[in-house]
Amino acid sequence: MIGDEFHSDTVPAAERFAYWQDRMCRRMAGFCAEEAGPADGGGPGFHAEELEIGLGRLGLSSRRLSSVDVVRRSADADKGGYRFLVPLEGTLLTDWNGRLGASRPGTLYFHDGTRLNALGLRAPDVRGHFHVLTLAIPQDALTLPPGSLRRLVGQELPAGEGPGALLTGVASQVLGGAHAYRPTDTERLGTAVLDLVHAYLAHQLETRAGAAPEPEHRRHALVVRAVDFMRHRLADPELTPQQVADAHHVSVSYLHRIFRAHTGGRETIAGWIRRRRLEHARRDLADPALAAVPVHRIAARWGYTHAAAFTRNFRAAYGVTPREYRHGAPAATDDDPR
CATH class of the missing domain: 2.60.120.10 (Jelly Rolls)
Incomplete structure (x- = not known):
């Protein structure tokens, strides 16, 4: 239970x-x-x-x-x-x-x-x-x-x-199946x-965007589609703001501008990609079923081709190395990367 x-x-x-x-x-x-x-x-x-x-x-x-x-x-x-x-x-x-x-x-x-x-x-x-x-x-x-x-x-x-x-x-x-699951x-x-x-939320946002004035509709729909595009390609080491912009037929500067507007200026596209990759990697490092998978394989699974870069970004985000985190060292935060 x-x-x-x-x-x-x-x-x-x-x-x-x-x-x-x-x-x-x-x-x-x-x-x-x-x-x-x-x-x-x-x-x-x-x-x-x-x-x-x-x-x-x-x-x-x-x-x-x-x-x-x-x-x-x-x-x-x-x-x-x-x-x-x-x-x-x-x-x-x-x-x-x-x-x-x-x-x-x-x-x-x-x-x-x-x-x-x-x-x-x-x-x-x-x-x-x-x-x-x-x-x-x-x-x-x-x-x-x-x-x-x-x-x-x-x-x-x-x-x-x-x-x-x-x-x-x-x-x-x-x-209904709570009694059958393991922790x-x-x-x-x-x-x-x-x-x-x-x-579900992306579906609702796209549905409602169709009722907005045309320029707002286009901007809003573009952000929703760009986020969905990035979510499904985090494992691709070639995922960059330029690739996202090219896939949606807009300039990088325009995509950056509307993305920052929708995030309240708190995050860039590259920062979003890095943060989500690290979240997925941290989840995998904590999964007992993946305990035998080397750290560099987990890094590669989420788009990191260089283990040193992954370790550096992970330590900057969580205050410990990936190996320290896997072996129980407390992270600097229980939330998202800094």
Whole structure:
């Protein structure tokens, strides 16, 4: 079992909501829960079933609950990243930065906690339960530029077909098979789920770009396609900003300009390629299944033809050499390369 399970039936009936409320408030920093329905007499009492799984840097959970409200308690609440909420039963009410919404089965809700004010989790009836899948993703795990993602944050998005149905279906299967996985499976499963997240978000961004004014549409679509092009060619040592620009029939200077605009000026194309290569290499170095693979082979797997350059870049990013990292030396950061 690779997850953490909770069932309210293990707690005395009179204490169930208070126990779960404390558990939830500790897990979702800056937010807390309030009952939205009758707990005694008028209804069946509070009920909660939860399964939480860590998939590398991602978090995946299933929650089946009586109706509750989740409200912000702190201005600095939940700055950890993005979340997909996928209602499977009942209705998800949302207040994101003052914009109200309602999501039902067949949709998903994409948000960041920095601007989320409240959630209403509504069971389909007084004796039913609200059921939701949640996928938590650190902001720096997504390769799409923040300027592009802002178009989707706080939005109800389709999940009934295509990439959305594939993503939610795989997430459900991972949760359903939690008892069969080993701890060493989690990083690999997280990589697979993250690939589906990128495919889904890129699909949504391209779909929405078509409705934008023509010049903005072209710039936005170009950034999404360029990022997708680079993601699938990180192993190619010939991947350079010039190759990316040539593949999309634009100048390097133009590609640099719109890429920096979409990343808030924080990153260049070459820096993006280097950072993602190092992330993949670090993941492979930590994988027990690859312990016998020489470091230079892992470097070559992610586009490094010179082992010395790989070691130099890895040390600059993480504060230790690849071999030291593989043998358990603590890295300078648990996040992305500096």
